[in-house]
Amino acid sequence: MADRRQYEVMFIIDPRLDDAAIQQAVDRYVGIVTSRGGEATKVDHWGRRKFAYEIDHLNEGYYVVADLQAEPSAIAELDRVLHLADELVRHKVVRPGKH
Known part of the structure; x- marks a missing residue:
C-alpha cells in the first residue's frame, strides 16, 4: 500500500x-x-437533482460523491466497472488538485 x-x-x-x-x-x-x-x-449522497439538459432520455439523476484513498490499480478497476454499469448515467474520477 505504498x-x-x-x-x-x-x-x-x-x-x-x-x-x-x-x-x-x-x-x-x-x-x-x-x-x-x-x-x-x-461517501456523500447528494440525492436526486435535475440535469441542465436531458441525458439518455432522463431529466434527473441520483448523485453520489466519494473521496477515496487507493492505489491506481484499484481505481483503474473501479473505472472499468463504472464504464460497464447499466445503472449509471455518468461518472467521473479525478485526483483533487490534479485536474
Whole structure:
C-alpha cells in the first residue's frame, strides 16, 4: 500500500431505481476499492437533482460523491466497472488538485 493516492469519484445513478438498489450500487462500487486495500474516507449522497439538459432520455439523476484513498490499480478497476454499469448515467474520477 505504498502508492495510495487521494481520488474523488462522482457518479450519477439512474433515478428510476429505488433507494435500496441505489445503496446496493454505491456499496458495490466502494467495495471494489476497499477489497483492493483502498479506503473510502467519505461517501456523500447528494440525492436526486435535475440535469441542465436531458441525458439518455432522463431529466434527473441520483448523485453520489466519494473521496477515496487507493492505489491506481484499484481505481483503474473501479473505472472499468463504472464504464460497464447499466445503472449509471455518468461518472467521473479525478485526483483533487490534479485536474
